[in-house]
Amino acid sequence: MISANDWKQEQERLDLVRESLQKRIAELEPEVAGLHDQVADIRKRFWEEVTVNTSSHEDFEETFYSIKQQEAVLSERERSHRQRLKRWKSMKRLLPSPYFGRIDFKEEGLGLSEPIYIGVSSLGDEDGMSFLVYDWRTPIASMYYDYSPGAVAYETPGGQIPGTMLLKRQYQIHDGQLRNVFDTSLTIGDELLQQELGKGADAQMKSIVATIQKEQNAIIRDDKSRMLIVQGAAGSGKTSAALQRAAYLLYKHRDRLKADQIVLFSPNPMFNSYVSTVLPELGEENMQQTTFQEYLAYWLGSIFLLEDPFDQIEYVLTAKPSQEYEARLKGIQYKASEAFLQALQSYALWLGKEGMKFRGIRFMDRELITEEQLKLRFYSYDSSIRLANRVVMLREWLLRELRFLEREERRALWVEDELDYLDHDQYDEAYSTLLKKYRREEAVFDFTEQYVEAHGEFRKTEEGEENVFDFAGQEEALLRRMIVKERFEPLRRDVKRLNFIDAIGLYEQLFRDETDYRRMTNETAVPAHWLEICKQTKEKLSRLELFYEDATPFLYLKELVEGARTNAEVRYVFVDEGQDYSPFQYAFLKRLFPRARMTVLGDFGQAIFAQATSLHEEDSPLVRIYGKDETSLIRLVRSYRSTQEIVEFTKSLLPGGEDIVPFERSGGKPLFLKTGSSEERAARMIEDLAMLKAEGFGSIAVITKTADESREAYESLTDKVCEELRLITKGTFTFEKGVAVIPAYLAKGVEFDAVLVYDASSQTYNRENERKLFYTVCTRAMHRLLLYTTGEWTPFIQAMDPSIYEVGQ
Numbered sequence: 001m002i003s004a005n006d007w008k009q010e011q012e013r014l015d016l017v018r019e020s021l022q023k024r025i026a027e028l029e030p031e032v033a034g035l036h037d038q039v040a041d042i043r044k045r046f047w048e049e050v051t052v053n054t055s056s057h058e059d060f061e062e063t064f065y066s067i068k069q070q071e072a073v074l075s076e077r078e079r080s081h082r083q084r085l086k087r088w089k090s091m092k093r094l095l096p097s098p099y100f101g102r103i104d105f106k107e108e109g110l111g112l113s114e115p116i117y118i119g120v121s122s123l124g125d126e127d128g129m130s131f132l133v134y135d136w137r138t139p140i141a142s143m144y145y146d147y148s149p150g151a152v153a154y155e156t157p158g159g160q161i162p163g164t165m166l167l168k169r170q171y172q173i174h175d176g177q178l179r180n181v182f183d184t185s186l187t188i189g190d191e192l193l194q195q196e197l198g199k200g201a202d203a204q205m206k207s208i209v210a211t212i213q214k215e216q217n218a219i220i221r222d223d224k225s226r227m228l229i230v231q232g233a234a235g236s237g238k239t240s241a242a243l244q245r246a247a248y249l250l251y252k253h254r255d256r257l258k259a260d261q262i263v264l265f266s267p268n269p270m271f272n273s274y275v276s277t278v279l280p281e282l283g284e285e286n287m288q289q290t291t292f293q294e295y296l297a298y299w300l301g302s303i304f305l306l307e308d309p310f311d312q313i314e315y316v317l318t319a320k321p322s323q324e325y326e327a328r329l330k331g332i333q334y335k336a337s338e339a340f341l342q343a344l345q346s347y348a349l350w351l352g353k354e355g356m357k358f359r360g361i362r363f364m365d366r367e368l369i370t371e372e373q374l375k376l377r378f379y380s381y382d383s384s385i386r387l388a389n390r391v392v393m394l395r396e397w398l399l400r401e402l403r404f405l406e407r408e409e410r411r412a413l414w415v416e417d418e419l420d421y422l423d424h425d426q427y428d429e430a431y432s433t434l435l436k437k438y439r440r441e442e443a444v445f446d447f448t449e450q451y452v453e454a455h456g457e458f459r460k461t462e463e464g465e466e467n468v469f470d471f472a473g474q475e476e477a478l479l480r481r482m483i484v485k486e487r488f489e490p491l492r493r494d495v496k497r498l499n500f501i502d503a504i505g506l507y508e509q510l511f512r513d514e515t516d517y518r519r520m521t522n523e524t525a526v527p528a529h530w531l532e533i534c535k536q537t538k539e540k541l542s543r544l545e546l547f548y549e550d551a552t553p554f555l556y557l558k559e560l561v562e563g564a565r566t567n568a569e570v571r572y573v574f575v576d577e578g579q580d581y582s583p584f585q586y587a588f589l590k591r592l593f594p595r596a597r598m599t600v601l602g603d604f605g606q607a608i609f610a611q612a613t614s615l616h617e618e619d620s621p622l623v624r625i626y627g628k629d630e631t632s633l634i635r636l637v638r639s640y641r642s643t644q645e646i647v648e649f650t651k652s653l654l655p656g657g658e659d660i661v662p663f664e665r666s667g668g669k670p671l672f673l674k675t676g677s678s679e680e681r682a683a684r685m686i687e688d689l690a691m692l693k694a695e696g697f698g699s700i701a702v703i704t705k706t707a708d709e710s711r712e713a714y715e716s717l718t719d720k721v722c723e724e725l726r727l728i729t730k731g732t733f734t735f736e737k738g739v740a741v742i743p744a745y746l747a748k749g750v751e752f753d754a755v756l757v758y759d760a761s762s763q764t765y766n767r768e769n770e771r772k773l774f775y776t777v778c779t780r781a782m783h784r785l786l787l788y789t790t791g792e793w794t795p796f797i798q799a800m801d802p803s804i805y806e807v808g809q
């Protein structure tokens with residue numbers, strides 16, 4: 001605590017800053033509202049102020065410049081409106097709590113020290129000469145996160161500024177009132193952090209701006225690496241740091257980076273909602289948030305019934321060990337690997353010489369162009385031309401062929417039959433609808449002229465004049481043309497979409513037999529159970545279904561042949577829960593976002609998917625993506641989420657877990673509860689849930705291993721516990737407070753005040769590949785962890801030192 005005098009001075013300064021804020025907000029208020037009206041008004045009067053005169057070239061030019069001028073005035077006003085609105089909003093945000101930190105900095109060579117107050121945005125004083133509050137993202141503010149008092153320095157574009165930090169102070173300010181002030185000698189005092197971490201879990205993630213730790217600051221401000229890998233223990237603040245980083249980047253590059261040029265890949269849709277408030281809370285627009293599955297579904301969802309990662313993991317976790325199961329597991333691992341990626345690249349080269357698969361063009365049960373013709377044509381192109389370019393050439397050829405065939409087709413008998421079915425009214429109707437359509441779509445095809453001509457003739461006939469024969473001839477030609485054109489339209493569309501390439505056949509061809517596979521891909525080693533892998537893959541494909549592990553390779557191969565889609569707009573890609581993506585998927589992301597820098601955050605300790613990627617080792621596939629020189633690796637070992645007792649327990653579940661450092665915040669030890677039957681367990685859980693709620697915990701989760709188990713838990717607890725018990729499934733899009741039943745893989749990334757592990761028995765968590773799942777489950781708890789079983793405890797617990805948990809009665 002600080003002295004009473006210091007406190008008084010701080011409160012006085014706070015009052016001054018708030019007065020200044022209030023005054024300026026009040027000044028801007030009418031202006032902000034007025035500006036809005038002005039812009040609306042000028043938009044309304046836009047055309048009144050422009051004299052439109054196009055009679056001569058000079059008049060036309062004048063009109064053009066007049067429009068341009070009006071447009072410029074308008075956008076200038078809009079820009080200034082936006083800026084003022086932004087300033088007004090940022091001051092409104094500052095008002096309740098203008099700053100959270102202060103450092104007194106004496107620059108080397110200068111006599112006086114200057115107090116630097118740090119808040120969520122900058123505030124200049126009224127004469128614009130100095131800052132009352134510095135934005136936390138300014139270079140000078142970085143010292144607050146990086147140093148304790150003593151010798152310090154900060155980086156500026158002009159070089160390093162060294163000096164001394166004489167004071168470092170933290171504030172808790174609510175509604176303009178100073179609640180707490182801490183002077184710290186360590187890097188960010190633990191007191192404030194203690195208080196932050198002691199709070200209850202929220203339905204949305206919070207910003208950690210006031211208590212960012214030094215190693216997190218390094219993640220947030222890294223602007224050098226093309227690939228930034230963060231390997232951090234559960235609860236070490238990876239997601240929090242990622243969101244702060246996005247806010248930092250938007251500030252640092254504010255003149256050229258927009259929020260939609262940053263993309264976050266989330267583990268599931270619910271997580272998107274969980275993190276969606278942090279950036280707006282910091283005064284920034286939200287970045288784009290998506291899931292990898294969403295991307296796959298966008299491109300493949302119309303061709304296949306896609307398996308999602310959650311169904312895949314359910315299979316991996318629940319299927320009985322068998323040869324089929326082993327093969328699927330091996331297949332998942334292989335199809336996730338760099339080896340398979342290279343195999344596909346070699347396969348594409350091979351396809352450049354032979355083996356391409358096409359689908360002939362069929363029309364009314366006739367083959368207009370056969371697969372063989374397509375093949376011949378394709379391989380007649382110079383083999384030095386890239387595969388995808390040859391596909392474009394083939395497409396152009398096909399479109400030309402179709403035009404020719406379409407013309408031929410107009411003479412076909414079926415067209416005559418169709419003509420016979422049209423009566424006079426239909427002719428007329430066909431004319432008028434087609435007239436409209438053609439006017440809209442086909443400026444080049446001068447249908448109108450022909451129609452007017454024909455119609456004129458028709459009127460003449462009605463009036464008793466001649467030329468009946470001419471009209472009929474023109475009319476028939478026109479109708480034939482239209483009938484055939486309409487029928488050929490889907491063919492043309494299919495060709496434009498490259499549907500003449502048999503993408504499924506191309507992928508399927510890989511899984512025929514081992515010798516062929518080696519020959520086509522130059523691959524020397526195939527995984528064990530190859531025959532079974534081939535069988536499973538082909539069976540799925542034949543039903544137009546796709547395993548999750550096949551989706552990315554399929555899309556990759558399709559793009560190798562058809563040309564890759566890229567998004568050059570996106571500048572930063574964040575991948576959260578990065579251990580759950582395969583090396584294959586990373587290579588895919590790199591190609592998809594050629595101009596982006598990547599930040600991958602993950603924890604290999606929570607790698608629950610069979611295709612997981614290790615993040616932290618030197619030879620991690622992630623390092624190879626951009627190479628060592630362009631890659632930085634940061635490790636976070638301090639765990640903030642859970643109490644010390646819970647971390648002591650969870651770290652002992654992992655080999656290598658001894659490196660994890662708990663933050664010193666105490667709570668009860670994990671509680672073990674063994675009951676005789678499921679009914680007894682449900683009764684006990686109901687009691688415990690009631691007790692936890694009575695203690696004031698607002699967010700509680702019953703975590704199960706699978707979705708089936710979640711349903712079972714939900715049914716046994718619902719009604720009896722509380723009306724608001726919520727069952728979370730992969731289709732849940734929002735994260736809410738209250739009591740939830742949730743499968744482990746959907747609880748990834750989120751946290752709860754208290755966690756009840758529904759079944760910690762040896763039946764449920766037994767295999768080695770379930771260890772990390774169990775770790776993930778237990779690390780979701782912030783304050784309380786309760787584990788239940790009706791049988792033997794999981795071997796992961798049995799191997800533990802009993803002093804780190806308590807056994808309940």
Ligand SMILES: Nc1ncnc2c1ncn2[C@@H]1O[C@H](COP(=O)(O)OP(=O)(O)OP(=O)(O)O)[C@@H](O)[C@H]1O
Pocket residue numbers: 193196197206208211212213216232233234235236237238239240241602603640641748749750751779
């Ligand atoms: N510097 C910090 N100040 C305050 N709270 C923090 C800080 N760092 C982390 N936390 C808190 O710790 C908890 C865990 O953070 P976060 O979810 O970002 O961790 P994570 O590493 O992504 O975890 P996981 O891998 O288990 O999903 C959150 O409640 C977060 O607010």
